[in-house]
Amino acid sequence: MSSSDRSTDTRPPSRDKRSKGRRLHPALRSIALCIGWIVTGGALGYGVLFLWIDWNLFDFNPKFDATYAGPIAAILIALAGCAGLALASKDWGSRIVSLLVCLLLIALGANFLPPDHVTHGFLGRSTPTPFWFRSSLAMTLCLPFGLWLRWPLHFWLLSIRERRMPHPPVIT
Numbered sequence: 001m002s003s004s005d006r007s008t009d010t011r012p013p014s015r016d017k018r019s020k021g022r023r024l025h026p027a028l029r030s031i032a033l034c035i036g037w038i039v040t041g042g043a044l045g046y047g048v049l050f051l052w053i054d055w056n057l058f059d060f061n062p063k064f065d066a067t068y069a070g071p072i073a074a075i076l077i078a079l080a081g082c083a084g085l086a087l088a089s090k091d092w093g094s095r096i097v098s099l100l101v102c103l104l105l106i107a108l109g110a111n112f113l114p115p116d117h118v119t120h121g122f123l124g125r126s127t128p129t130p131f132w133f134r135s136s137l138a139m140t141l142c143l144p145f146g147l148w149l150r151w152p153l154h155f156w157l158l159s160i161r162e163r164r165m166p167h168p169p170v171i172t
Helices: 003-007 026-056 068-088 092-110 131-164
Strands: none
Touching: 026 068, 026 092, 026 131, 068 092, 068 131, 092 131
16 A cells, blocks of 8 residues: 555544543453442441441440541442442443442341340440441441432433423523
């Protein structure tokens, strides 16, 4: 091919020249998102369980010390990760795995809601755990499901709006 033939070439540019950055293959992206959801759900569960153990193993005793910072940091990082993964999960595979992780976290959170039994003896409790602590742990574990629901609800509301007014008026 001579140089004059190259200038009149009508073929579209290759995909590498058009794309702005390297993208993962859709199957690899889905697998990466699934692994991300599993790791993030595990980190959130770890943070909540470690906080519960630190504050409530034998009797409710909240302490604000160095051991308190680790679980709180794990919880906040995991929730930020859930928010980012909820935005990125658009294919069916990652949506199903993320839904399963969210439902598992909800089931774990439901275990925190019932009050503890007051017993006496070696490992007995003098008072049950306060409701605010139990409910805050349960709500923390339910937050990823709320983040997961955001996009389906958003698109559902957009479709309702589109059905009501298919062509919005143009204001000039």
